[in-house]
Amino acid sequence: MYIILNFSKLKNKKYITIILLFLSFHNYSQSNSKAFNESLIISINQDSISAYAFIAKGAAPKETVILLHGLPGNEKNIDLAEKLRQDGKNVIYFNYRGSWGSQGQFLYSNCLEDISKVIDYLTNDIISKKLRIKKNSFCLLGHSLGGGIAVLHGVKDNRVKKIIALSAFNAGYELNNDSFDELKSFQNYLNKQFMLNIDTKKFISEVLNHYISWNLLFVNSYQFDKRLIFIDENKNNYSWVKSIKNSEYLIIDSDHSFSDMRNELAIEVLKWINKN
Structure with missing residues (x-):
């Protein structure tokens, strides 16, 4: 925004002051609404987890997508x-407790609790204002283990409006149907x-x-x-998604x-999120 003023024609100093204050506020508002990144540390019980925020431009509160990673x-x-x-x-990315430097123990129950606590943190009045977050408009986007976590938590949380599960790992279903040798192989992988x-x-x-309640079919x-x-x-x-x-x-x-x-994945994800 560019405004050319001829101050020689402005006789009243009060008007000049008002105009300068307006321009100063406008410039501040513009710079204050730029996109930015923010490192976050979120406390969960006695532990702290690392998170990272990708904040879109514009001063208005926005729909926020939370990324849930897989295993590991x-x-x-x-x-x-x-x-x-x-x-x-x-977009908010975070590492569950016990993963990638976040404190605590890596447990499936902790992963489920972590997403709830992360949303609690993001809907705090001070944090949501700073990060320009619309409090009741979250989308969970999880991959693999994170896909299962997204579904199990997302269906119960009224703050979550959309859930995207990428190649979801249905932990309760899969592990309960694994043979002893398959479970041993999974343990060796872990x-x-x-x-x-x-x-x-x-x-x-x-x-x-928890093979029943952590089977994604339980959301029915x-x-x-x-x-x-x-x-x-x-x-x-x-066989189970249907x-x-x-x-x-x-x-x-x-x-x-x-x-x-x-x-192609990005195109489909954006198309689905933006669909009415």
Whole structure:
């Protein structure tokens, strides 16, 4: 915004002061509404977890997408975060307790609690104002284990309006149907994940003890009217996904991380989020 003033014609100093104050406030408002990034530390019980905010430009409160990574979380979907921000959404990425430097123990129950606590933090009056977050307009976007976490928590949280599960890992269903050898192989895999503070026997036992309530089919016991989509790389999950009510299903032919279809994935995610 450019305004050319001839101050020689302005006789009243009071008017000059008002104009200068207006211009100063306008410039501040413009700079204050730019896109920005913010490192966050969120306390959960006695632990602290790391988070990162991608805040879209514009002073108005915005729909906010929360990214939930998988196990261990090598695919962080930061490329999707930037595409979503360019489209006017805020994006929050965080590491569960016990993962990638966040304090605490990596447990499935902790992952479920973490997302609830993260939303509590983001809806705090001071934080939501600073990060320009619309308090009742969250979208959970989870990959693999994070996809399951997104569904299990999202259907119960009224602040969450949309849920996107990418190649979802249905922990209760999968582990309960695994053979002893398959469970042993999974435990060996977990033992190699040095970026996780995990007791592998405890992690697996906890999931098996909750195999009913942590089976994604359990969400059918809830009444929910929010939007939900499963996006998979193949039809391996279709046997149980087809039974989840009020859900949509999309196949993007690729690998588990959609490695060679990232642009296509971003297009479909944005199209779905923006659909009325």
